[in-house]
Amino acid sequence: MKQTLISAVLLIMAVVLPLLVGENPYLIGILISVLMMATLSSAWNIVGGYAGQYSFGHAAYFGAGAYTTMIMLSVFNTNPLIGMAAGIAVACLIALITGSIVFRLRGHYFALASIAVAEIVRLTVLNLGFTGGAQGILLTDVAFFGLDMNSKNPFYYGMLFSLALTLAITAYIHKSKTGYYLQAIREDQDAAASLGINLSFYKNKALMISAALTSVVGSIYAVYIRFIDTTAVLDLRMSIEIILTAIIGGVGTLWGPVLGAVLLVPLAEALRSNLLGSVMFKYGIVSETSPVGIFLKDGLAHAHVLVYGIITVLCILYLPKGILGFFRRGK
Amino acid sequence: MAPPSLTRIHPMLFLQSLISGLLTGGVYALAGIGMSLVFGVMNVSNFAHGDLMMLGMYMAYFAFTLLQIDPYLSLVLIMPVAFVFGYLLEKILINRVIHHPHQNQILLTIGLGLIMSNSALLAFTSDPRILTTTYSSSSFNILQDISVSIPLLLSFLITCGITAVLYLFLARSRTGMALRATSQNREAAQLMGINVSRMSAIAFGIGTALAATAGALIAPTYYIHPLAGHSFLLKSFTICVLGGLGSVIGATVGGLIIGVVEAMSSTYLSSDWKDVVVFALFLAVLLFRPQGLFGKKGGQ
Amino acid sequence: MTRHLLDIDHVSKHFGGNVAVSDACFSVEEKQIFGLIGPNGAGKTTLFNCITGYFPLTSGQIVFNGSRINNRRPDEICRLGMARTWQRVKPLCNLTVLENVMVGAFATTNATRTAETMARQQLQAVGLVEYADKPAGSLPIGLKKKLELARVMATRPKMLLLDEICGGLNHTETASILDIIRTLRNGGMTIVFIEHDMKAVTSICDRIVVLNSGEKLAEGTPEQITSNPDVIAAYLGGGHHAQD
8 A cells, every 4th residue: 555655664764864863952852843743733633633623722631641741750750651641541531521511512612612621721730739830840850661861862752653653543543434433523413413423422532532642742741851831731822733733734634734743843943943043143144232133033033923823824714724635635 | 818718708808809800890891792793793703802902902001101192091092993903804814714614713813813912022022011000009998998999990981881882883873783683694684785794894893992992991900911812812702602602792791790700719719710710610601501691592 | 014113293393482393293104105295484304303313302202113212312313223314415525425425334334345335335226336436515416415315325224214305406316316215115115205396295105294384284195185275275375386
């Protein structure tokens, strides 16, 4: 099968990439961010793109994974994998509760409810004591099967594994009864029900799978950065970024979210790290201390979100099915 | 500060919270009405609503610091400018997604909101501004112990005035009745000869004007910064859902209720948890009465 | 002795103050083609939606194949063997014609291969084989109706509820669909038919119930119904012809 062959080749390339890139922590860091965003968007895609249920509060599952893992590691000193398993359990619980409230609603109500749930989770974590409140949680030491946890490589492979897992699950669903049912739900819920599809069961199934995969990424992130707080892992901004990445690449396609991440993450990084500014300073085009220079240095760092906003608006207006979606239907 | 013991509820404390809550609730109601109108006429969730409020805050701030116009007087400028801005925004951008699925509409308005808040960040920096007028901290006492903040009272009175004018406009004027017809049944309104796309633009213009006005009214009592709108966004949605999507009366009542709920939670629980209470109330409404208090459409 | 497959027992549906269906009573026998007719707004589609689980009943009960089905979910009712089509067709637009029918086929199997085989059989039966890989949304209305029929047949129902399946079709398309329906009945299917087209109804139905303003106006064979003065009055009064 052509798809499987291409996927296998890509996987092999991704596995050897760190070796080719060499000891460049900055670049590996960016690759990790790309993989992370790709996985998060692909996981969201299962419930958003396939089932058509746009969860606007997916950060809740990311945060659930991150916080549960952090707490298990820093307080109970467990193995990171156990922390991850606990994170999945918490995320699935939140998903079940969310689903039971939210899936009987339609249209606006559904989107708003998903945000409300995520905000309740965020505010609760912010106000509880054992979650570190506004200060967050800091992890000092991590042991994982003797690997060097100060290097970035283990995390690169961890994220790559979760992406591969997410894509494999998506591809499997795509061809299975569940996949057909989810897409039927997306296209027309009433018709789907009339064909024997238990709407609530399948929506919840998609959400739980999506939540579990999202929380896995959160767990890896927590151990990678060693510090989390609600702004980093439970913010509405993250939920929106996940959706944007999927939309721009192509919602409901297998590789769309990956494409979105590959395009957007380096772009954001270029803006955030002020690539343009550094280049202009380096070649003396602009002086660092001039007003323009100061604007480039301080102001443009915020520009990446502005650019996100502009890209979103353009995408919705002109490319609503995303890049892959546009080529897929040939329209 | 420990919350007061509930076994001895001071009636004065209760009344104080109630009054502050109602006064703030009035401004919330204004924001809610603007959003509800857009829901009713256009069936669009405007996620840029909070950022429109933020723009109103900054307009009031600059009118005061640069032109020395009192924030309440600057409304005379702010309302028409905001109306035109909203009208154009709808005609040029939002109109294109009226027949698109809900999630696309939401994402478009989110994108617009991001553009607005981040442009503000670039232009005004993230340093919070404070708008202090001579009467910002003035208050007077009623019933011996209850202090009423003058800015809050003024905002409330202005809100009442604007709401009354809006009600009259919707009830008596031709455009107002056309708006209400479009809100009840867009297709039927179109068949009756109403230019529904113009109605959408007008509704969005009014919604924007009300949001900006709400922003300008709270400006003297809040920190003004580019991300200030976000906390009002979800609150406005809660008010709309509580009152019933599309119902102006509902949004009015909803705003007052939310103002009071917030004030009470702040007093009797803690100000950290007040937002949680509001969102929990939001979910409860969605669960048990999705059409809200005065809702016309049932849960879609 | 033929048994009743569907019993509508004093069913009423109110929407607030509006009475859409009032005290409807009739039964459908196995292997019957049963017609449900009436002027616009008579409550036919509302009754269908009540039977198939989209509206909760205000009162009364519905028994299908021996089980009470009022207040069951639509998907449960489908799995019990009652399938329906829609007055305004509901194709799953972004899926292909074949994929649409496969969704129906999955009601009785979990395997994708099996579903595909079953789906292709259904496409054969309605004559849509050459459209298998086209997006469902791109079909003209006549073919969309056939697709809906194929899709619903793939769920292997005991009884079919057809809501104005001839609506919007020309004479050739209508004749084609009626042929398919006759073939289905000859194969043992029970069919309940909402229709406007009196010619279609009288030519194919074994028994007819007439609704008017939510109430049952008449019940009987096609001959009895077309000669019933109340029926004629209801149709003429509502601006409709009683028969072609």
